[in-house]
Amino acid sequence: MKKKIRNIRKNNFDPIISKNRVKTYETFFIFGRHTLNTTFHIGLQDISKEDVDRVVKIIDETFQEVVKQGFEQSQIDALLHQFELGIKHQDENFGLKVILGLIYSWIHDTNPIDSLQITKYIEKFNNEIKKNPQLLQDVVEKYFLKNNHKLIATMNIDDEYAEKKKKKESQLCEQLISQCKDKQLIYEKGLELQKRQSAPQNVDVLPTLSITDIDKKVIRVPITQGQIGNTYVQLCEQPTNGITYFRCLLNTFELPNELKSYLPLFVNVLTK
Template structure:
């Protein structure tokens, strides 16, 4: 069903990052991952998407702070199976370049501006958004209050940014020197249906072979009962039913009484 039958592979590389219990570090990692992969101006977007290897980022790409240990994933979908290693090489080389050269200053300012604007702009679902932002920490028995003090965290982050190599050092720490990295590659197989049928048949044979004669008879009787129940007419009396004429008469009678 793919547009290109030769490109049906998806690859994703994931990095285990810091704890959600450190609000300042979580903010730093969120900004860092946004700079890396969010929007057409991000470096990994330009390196991977603009390379025209795949159609789009792989599912779950981006910064994930829903777990006790945060993570970052990046990859491509709809690629040729021979390009899996190429995607990993591009990702690694891009991270190495960022560690050496850093991010464009205007991109950092844009991300911070977007963050501060999101804090000050109070929409109709502002309360729900605020609750959702503290739920990951709260769910893991952490203190949600520090996560509400966003302005102070942003001010601390700006102070850290005064060091010109701050973000580059974080790239080195969390990505290049990180030993907790996993990659996930998924693709299609021409003989998938045949293998699936063979495995199911083998499993069925093992289950049937482990049953005694009496147990087989019991299963057979239950199957007949199930078949009989499936073939019997459905009981529609248990379903909610709307009778138009009856409903109109009820409304008219209620109106007359009032």
């Protein structure tokens, strides 16, 4: 649906851009699930006050278009693959992301452990959409077209905001200073804090690692040697949440020199 909203830019948003004389616009789509009642936000930046109603109309018409035309299966598959890889891929913050992801389950009173069964829910979704190809259109119609609970908010620039903020901060400082009874004590505490912060730190309390703490035995990962056609391959089984990672070497010896400058672009596209 995000892609469909972006695709209407040429026919609908470009006149607004031209009218407001801005080079581009910025949209954002946010699904808020951090509260018991979930929310969906659509925002458009750098437009004039006169175009607010028109933007709201464009968004409503886009939802109607989605319900009428539906979604391409290739878009659904790509989004599911992206979602599954984003959840299962193990990076340096994998554990933290998993723990934070469980918060939404607790908020909505579901079993947090059950929410980790990503493959099960993806298969369930695929089975349901096979039974009802209009599943996503029905959801959009129910929660967007027929849902009257919505809020339209506009934010306008205040040219005097910086000056007003500076004035309020100055007034607050004067108020706090006037209410302070023992200024000398605060001053002395500040000097004591500065002295402690400037003192050399005791490195003995920091955790350390010595050479004796490192195991001399190298943990070797078993690798299976194989061959596919004329290509030699190496297979290594690892706990990667069902994701297969593929690495290869490409011989670019016969690649013309005028095309070698495009290799970084080719690699970037191929690995996305």
